[in-house]
Amino acid sequence: MxxxxxxxxxxxxxxxxxxxxxxxxxxxxxxxxxxxxxxxxxxxxxxxxxxxxxxxxxxxxxxxxxxxxxxxxxxxxxxxxxxSGVPMVGALVIGTVQGDIHDIGKNLVAMLFEGAGFKVVDLGADVKPETFVQAILDHQASVVGLSALLTTTMPRMAEVIQAIKAAGLREKVRIMVGGAPVTADFAFQIGADGFAPNAASAIEKAKQLV
Ligand code: B12
Missing domain, CATH: 1.10.1240.10 (Methionine synthase domain)
Incomplete structure (x- = not known):
């Protein structure tokens, strides 16, 4: 067809x-x-x-x-x-950062992670830093995915990373960031572990990281 x-x-x-x-x-x-x-x-x-x-x-x-x-x-x-996926390879906590309600791309990334065998905990959109931290603890996540579609909400990603550090969890998780305005340079600047421009490459990157 x-x-x-x-x-x-x-x-x-x-x-x-x-x-x-x-x-x-x-x-x-x-x-x-x-x-x-x-x-x-x-x-x-x-x-x-x-x-x-x-x-x-x-x-x-x-x-x-x-x-x-x-x-x-x-x-x-x-x-x-x-x-169509393979057995579970780890837990991913994912959400769109606070102040941002765009969730289509984030949902796609979440879906492909599920398809790739991750247990996915989707926190939705407009998610506060402390909600990410609590979910990492509750689900023993190995990967965290942060999405932002607005240039004005990109700085919220750095705040989530700070909150994860403050909770003493930074060494336990790999943090990936994405969304249309996000770049590899920005990811590096804010101390994330990885960036991917689309859902398919996000899976490849995550598999390299964990
Ligand atoms: C749909 C849409 C909306 C919908 C959202 C519906 C929803 N449930 O998501 C509505 C109408 C609600 C909306 C509202 C607004 N929007 Co809007 N929106 C869009 C639009 C047209 C498409 C976004 C989209 O879904 N793309 C499709 C998905 C599949 O792509 P994606 O999100 O980029 O995701 C892919 C990758 O980025 C990556 N990815 C995404 N997340 C992650 C996470 C990780 C961890 C990884 C690794 C990868 C990854 O993988 C995804 C799949 O391949 C964009 C234009 C655009 N071209 O991006 C504007 C756009 C993002 N919006 C924009 C604006 C300005 C707004 C508003 C402020 C408008 C207003 N004046 O009210 C509000 C903001 C509200 C808020 N507080 O968030 C601007 C942002 C400009 C900027 N530079 O900041 C854009 C770019 C449009 C424009 N050119 O002006 N919007």
Whole structure:
């Protein structure tokens, strides 16, 4: 089945929540792999949403509808991505830092980590430093993932790292940071262990770190 012919990307950009979910299910039923649907239809669609939002060709309510459509498709793909994984390799605590409600990229990273065999503790978005610290303790995490999509919330990542240090946990965890404005240089500056520009390379990096 040719994923282009399903028009999933176009419907995602148009924010057609029901159609994206239905067609994602159909594509799965027709034998498309979850990874192909993600990489060939959904992610390219979200890229265009980002470009149009930036160019002011799309506004927040429209972007939100596309985000909801993406979440709907993901509810179908999530178990399939996870099922294609390997046995548990460690626990990951992940969240979007305080003040930032963007969670689509973070959710993708979390899903692929689950698929890669990690136990994933997803704290959601707008997460306080002390919540990360408590979750590391509660779940004996070996990896922490911090996401930020706003230049104004990037400094919150450094605050989380400080809180982890203050709790005496810095040596116990590998800290990875990501999100569209985050760079490898920034990760180095704030004392993180790793950076990845996308979900797939985040898994590779984490496996090198643990
Ligand atoms: C969708 C979206 C929204 C939605 C969010 C819905 C949701 N549930 O997430 C809504 C409409 C709510 C929104 C709100 C706002 N947004 Co917004 N949003 C976007 C948009 C269009 C797409 C983001 C997205 O989901 N991308 C798709 C995902 C898959 O990509 P990603 O997040 O980058 O994640 C990938 C990698 O970065 C990486 N990654 C991500 N996290 C992590 C973590 C780790 C550990 C690792 C290793 C890797 C990793 O892997 C992911 C998968 O490959 C971007 C534009 C853009 N191109 O980024 C603007 C954008 C981020 N938003 C922006 C702005 C300004 C805002 C608002 C302030 C707007 C306003 N005036 O109110 C508010 C902020 C609210 C807040 N306090 O957070 C700006 C930020 C500018 C800046 N430099 O800071 C952007 C860049 C748009 C723009 N060009 O102006 N937004």
């Amino acid at each position: 040719d994923l282009k012919e399903t028009h999933i990307s176009e419907l995602l950009i148009a924010g057609n929540i029901d159609a994206v979910k239905t067609l994602t299910q159909q594509a799965v039923d027709d034998g498309c792999s979850a990874q192909d649907i993600l990489e060939k239809a959904l992610l390219p669609g979200m890229d265009i949403v980002g470009q149009r939002f930036k160019a002011c060709d799309m506004f927040i309510p429209e972007v939100l509808r596309s985000a909801k459509a993406m979440h709907g498709a993901m509810s179908i793909l999530r178990p399939l991505l996870i099922a």
